[in-house]
Amino acid sequence: MAVLDRIRSSGATDAQTARRDSAAGLLLAAAATVVWSGSFVASRALHDSVPPVQAAFWRWIVAVVAVAPFAIRQTWRQRTLIRRRLGFVALAALLGVTVYNTLVNQAGLSTSAGKMGMIMAASPVVMAVYERLGDRRLGARRTVGMAVACTGVLLLVGGGSLATDFAPGDLWMFAAMLSFASYSALLRRRPTEIGGPAFLFATFVLGALMLAPAFAISAAVQGGFEPTTATVGPLLYVGVLSSAVAFFAWNKAVALIGAARTGVVYYLQPVCVAGLSAVLLGESTGPVELLCLVLIIGGVALGAGRAGSAAADNVRT
Template identity: 35%
Template sequence: MPYLLLTLSALIWSGNFVISRAMNNVIPPAGFVFWRWVVALVVLLPVVLPRLRREWPIVRANLGLIAVCGLFGVTLFNFLIYTAMHYTTAINAALVNSAIPIFILMFARIFYGQRVVLRQHVGIALSLIGVAAIILRGDPSRILTLSFNHGDLLVLLAAIAWGLYSVAIKRYPQGLNPFVFLFSITVAGLLLLIPFYAWEIAQGQLMTLNQPTVLSIAYVGILASVVAFTAWNHGLRQIGPHIGGQFVHLMPAFSTILAVIFLGERLQSFHVAGIVLISAGILCATYKIRA
């Protein structure tokens, strides 16, 4: 079940990357993050209100953790990604974003002393090779033509933020409802986002209100925020961040499949090879040999 939830998160977030790139000219980054999580709060409110008063002592006792998760998972990661999409390509973003599992492993080692066995190292390597096969379109020489800019640095900072968020989930408070937790970190993240959003409005950067923007906000607010975050948090709590983080590598594979289905792009041999390698790497990293 946790593997299915993590896979679902990767699938939904693949659509989030496509939408953020497509809408970067009509939805400013801070506004995108702000309204995305406002929608999430509205969706969560009916579920959370009956539980919030009862579970408030747990929330109050873990305000530090909630603030950390809100900062890294809600505010910084999303703001940095949406800002980066104004300056970099989807290919570069996918390439840099593939470093997330590495950061998760590094932080899990630093904060929890989590060891990684050889099998998991092999799985990570296979997944990275699969990501590279898709991004470089099966031609290693294409790496020489890639150019990087400050947008790619923002994606790298976002990857670090997500790595910190993912390892923080290991301290998830016992007895706290997942929706109450998500609601709490969303409130914290929005409060921390206010200075960025206020500065953006002062600069005259406002969202264009039309059907595409409303549908985009609805997608990222309901699916990419409520559904994907809840699934991701639950999956990491079940199997740990050092293993669950590998499912980030599914995003380039899912992006390829979505492009073939919805954009009419042609499935190439390097796509198939990349998807197979990513799947093999995740299987290698997560499979447990039973006596």
């Protein structure tokens, strides 16, 4: 009887731990998603005060400083592994740090934060395509889902019409989405021997270094920017919160509840962006935008499924 009692007690304890882990994981994933959503609002807020390349460069300088205390020791221990896979790490840094965030900042010059978030909501569909290329057919479900999501994106940028003239910011955001999806597909082949913090720190450093020449040209041609609360505040937000805190929160969520459940939370991002941009920037969300939002998220959920969730998760590991 004593043995049976211990087994029952152990089972109850395990169930309680699982519930706590589940709740904590979902909260951490939601927190990371909200923080990442705010980065689109921050990029839009900087559109008339900080040139895009300079905003991207200082974001990653801040991120390097913020992540260093947590990652530099592991990075030093694994320096030989990183040098051995330097080509892979550099390509990941180029796509995910240098190119993607610079394009997001460029898009913020001429399109709304809400549009930026909703266009990005279609990225898991592109990730699913990358994942299935050379592997197996997408199937009817995924094909329909991608068609629905793409229709939503086209209606969004066309203001309710499929016969649209794309604004420059919309095109920059499409390019950013493709860079993001390519980065995600690349990360599925990330060397497992390199730890997560070390990989992040290395990509942050390399991405900032690759931005340095463009930053120098921008500073010489366009001049710098005035360091005020309105400029430094958003840069600290995207550097510390979006580039450091949210990454670690997301990784912890994955450890607690797994990739599939965590990735589902990613689809809340356009909803968060729309809400934040309405409150902080005064951007309106009308019936057309709401319809597009439903189409995009519905298409992503249908077309990406578990593969899309995994791909979204891999971006942040």
